Amino acid sequence: MAETTSSAAPLTPEQSRALFDILTHHETYKEIQDFKFPGAIYSYGPPFQDDVNSSQSPILQSLLAKFILKLPGLRDVSEEFWRGRVENLIQDLADAELSESYDKGILGIRKTLATAIAALIEYPARGALGGFPKQPNIDHDRTYDVANPDDVLQSWRDCIQQIVYGDLIDELFAKAAETDNLDSHPPVVQAMHEFLVVNLASIMHYTLVLSPEGPTLLRMIESVHHLIPYMLVRQTLKVGNVATMLSGIMRIVLAKASVASVTNWIGLSSGADEGMNLLQQIISQVLSWDKRDLRKRADKIEKEHHAPPKEVREELKSWIQRSRAEHDETRRQSQEQNMSIVAVILSLSSVSVEMTEQQHSKALEYLSLHLAVRDRQEIVRVLCKRNPDILTAAIRDAVDAYTPIIRHIHQAVNLSDSLWDLEQFLTDMLKISKPSGPKGQEKTPSVEAFVDLLHRHQGSLHKFLHQVAKNGKEVTSWFKEYSHTAASMFRNHEKPPPSESVVSDKIVTGGLQAELTKTFAELPEKEKEVVKQELEAHGKYIDDLHAASAARISAVIKRNHATPFGPGAYLARWQHLMDKTPITPASAHGPVRSGANKSVKEESRKDVDGGEGGLSEDQAQKAVGDKMPVPPQSETTLKCFAEKFRHALATG
Template sequence: MAASDLSPATLSPEQTSTLFDILTHHETYREIEGFKQPGAIHAYGPPFQDNRSSTDSPVLQALLAKFVLQLPGLRDVSPSFWKTQVADLIDELCEAELSESYDKGVLGIRKTLATAVSALIEYPARGSLGAFPEKQERKRREYDTKNSDDVLQAWQDCLQEIVYGNLIEELFSKAAVTDDLEQHAGIVRGMHEFVVVNLASFMHYTLVLSPEGPALLRMIGSVHGLLPYSVIRQTLKVGNVATMISGVMRIMLAKVSVSAVTNWMGLSSGADEGMNLLQQIISQVLGWEKRELKSRATKIEKAKDGPPKAVLKELNDWIATRSRAEHEEARRQSKEQGHSIVTIILALSSQPTELSEKQHAQALEYLTLTLGVRDRQEIIRVLCSRNPDHLTVAIRDGVDAYTPMIRDVHQAVNLSDTVWDFERFLTDMLKISKPQGKKGEEKPPAVEDFVDLLHRHQSSSHKFIHQVCKNSKPLVEMWKAYVNTAAAQFRADAKAPTSSSLIPDSASPPRQLSEAFSHLSSEDQKAVSSEISAYTTYLRDLHAASATRIGSIIRREYSAPFGPGAYLARWQQLMDTTAVTPATPKGEVRFGSSKSVRDEARTDVDGETAGDGKEVKAMDEAEDSTPKMPDVTKTIELLGDRFREILGGS
């Protein structure tokens, strides 16, 4: 129904749903972005502070309270786990002021992960805050997993049965009987195929198409090569649970140094105890990258035709000695004046700004490399070199809370085999994530390759679930209760289970948004209605395009540039709209969608281009085939703050 068919002060149910969609998408990302500011965690609320009645992050706080804090095991951690260890780690990472994509001229791993998380969690946020509507008639039928329409229908029917039916009980009961997927009901097999295709799509997009895919693969591969799988597997075979847990903890967390011993004996206090194995892996992987980046920066410093030494020193000083406010001011001037960040940094100093085109490009690369080096140094400092060591204490607290569950799992499942299954899966994933074929004719992996990967290894997870459900009734009852409680958060016909969420129980965001719209001026209502109408069309096109892609993948056509999932388009939109410094001394601000930004992002730490350009071409094709999100600036401007108030935000 078009907006013009209604009174300006009235929104149809579809328009209200669209408005809610727009504002949850914007609010979720705003909250995630806000965590780069120091002190953000201190305005969060439970579990980090108990005495707050409002929060600066209502969506994230609600999701944490309703789903994460209710998790078996995690709900039993000590209060200091959240209030001290986790809170301090988050705060210190914020205070470290890790680099911005704007300054580096590329979308880094942090931006890629932040946008990915935002695009994913906005869906449960929308479902739990706005309720999942119940269909009056729910009928099961036969579902063909080779038919995309059946797979999509099975997913929709499965959601209804989980939230409003008895499918949860059925799933647990059947899993206790068999680990064979074919023995489950058709609705479950169809839902399983939907999950496999979408998970494969996410993996393909993250590891192959996204600009930071090569960096993520390299990092995963490095960690995979350093983990002592064989030692861990042998330790997991120990029959006594206490001895087994102690052994694994010693392998991963023990610090063997003179300082560790003297601190423990009381002969010293606060001395650096060195790193445990987990921290050594983090430090070593980031250290390798740091050395490569530093090596490339050194080549620029030594280049005879490179930027003057004084210019490079000024860039170093800007990174190391200028305040956060000065960094933000430089970005503001760069965007407003249409000058690169390098030009602005030099203009704010006593250094001349006249650089040749080549020198400017080298100076910008030097800034990118130096920021990358500093980022890795800061992450290592916070996670690996901090005293007291919050990371190690947090892990120990978590293991203590999960010890009863670990004991039950150890008795129910062969954990050594589980680790072996995981190792084989990771090895296989790293192998297929690389271009395949003869040299010079390599092709990047397709979504179908990741679907095959998950199909090859799905029996491992089925076996694990079956063994737990068959051999440990306490675990089954515990997790069944949790899943039922989580599902109840989405019900529209009952009050949600109690939690520490700061969103008022009386809050009904869609209804209150409709009321807020009715209080706008006639002119503002027309502007918002127009944007809602365009966004409604966008959502329809988005889901239609996703349905087309899932059909192509299930039919194994190898023609879809990327996989299904409307969240992928939302994720890409967040990355595409990320501002990046101009590449030339004077020029337009670039964005994540710019070809030059994507090309630079696929440059490996050693300076070599990752891939042969086909991944960038595939991403361009994906861009062309994806509906473009319309401008909703006016809607956010007029109703964004009111939406936050409705959610209980400060």
């Protein structure tokens, strides 16, 4: 009888928090994954459609409606910007069917970025859906020391409370108008600033140094950086007349100079390819360099002693061009039968050859290289060679909407100097992000190096914000009003400001918790017990995450080099999403691998030229080790709540 009473007891606040954490984490990543399928954008809701009764992406749509659509400038874009431009671009990229990490045998850039975005935005999602709890008492007389990790951590909590429930936003804007000196701000703000610097440095370090695709991302950023005509843009920004300045910038970035653009304009032709503007040329050029190097590696494989037979290579290239349905079926059979993607492709074809283990390994690499080449071709086709060119049209729409803001900022700030500051920051960032030292003894860039980078350049940002706040009173008032609106979205059990969110107000003011409580009460007793056990384990995982993050931020601030990676609970969540990604077996017959597999990480870390980019996997493993907490299993919880959770968000 006592056991029945215990199992029938409602969820404790800690268990409810763990349940909400599991569901928002799962739902956010699922919604991001769904965008690889064609048609997902057509069931999104505002600003793309007004007549959607049940959004397939309630969390993403809610964040867009509450925070992005209300941004000064972006709130004034035309309806055509969303429905005629952005919607079509998203659909075109989904139709392109960019390759899966499973097929390539590596963790690609898209997977790295998708998991990173999901791990980050689930935090504001939880705040906007569940509210940020109000603390009854804040010690306003407390002193804060930026060199004391405990003070830095506490300052973040206190500042968030004062931003959401107090008047810190007004104080920040007022002080920014007075000075660009951080030391003039209250100690709590200085400590909070240090918290932000350390966490931002942590994200940069993990993305560019420790993640498997870090070297590739770094190389792409460097290529774009070298192609941007900074000097020409800076000279144009010095023009005093705003209209003339904007016209000049638009000519530099968006103008197309080709015979087709002229004949289309005067009516001698219609729909002819007008070529590419500077932005599209940069995208195309950077990706073409990648394609060239990838093809070189593929050609090298064809000439090797252990190269897969020609008929195998031709069948693999043929498979890449086939339908999405056939790709999905091949992937399904590979996972069910524990066969590599190459082995399944060949088993479904007329090709009948026996390959050695080395030939099979080369065939997997050959397939991966050609998939990567096709991805880059499709991205260039959608963004740079589409006719009509909706990317250029979207940028023009955005510039038109932001013209009033640009006019005010142009009058308040020396934009040419600001662009110079940005160029110097990127140059410095690229320099410190690469390992230094002799080959084989390279020294890994540390989190502290990125903290120092941000400290060196923070004055440029402070100067820019001060000039805007001091000289651009009107534009400053727009952003202050927006900041108050955004902060009010996180107030606990208070009706949020009106927005186009598909998630109803009753859901975010306690209705969601009530729905989850009701669902739990209706579960069979056996499942209740299992769910509670999973929630208890997940609650401990959350505590471990925050404790580990606090220890890392302490190590970075104290400069004792005791941690190889920075703070942030999101890093562990991001790493886990990558680690659990399914990857094709390495041999013709073998178990399906995951992103956590050492061989997968080693292949993912290779630069496009075939060499190791940045850290070796052994170096990365030494850096990260097994120190990140791993979430416990939550299958029963998801089975019982995931669909109810999504339905409640989507329909209210």
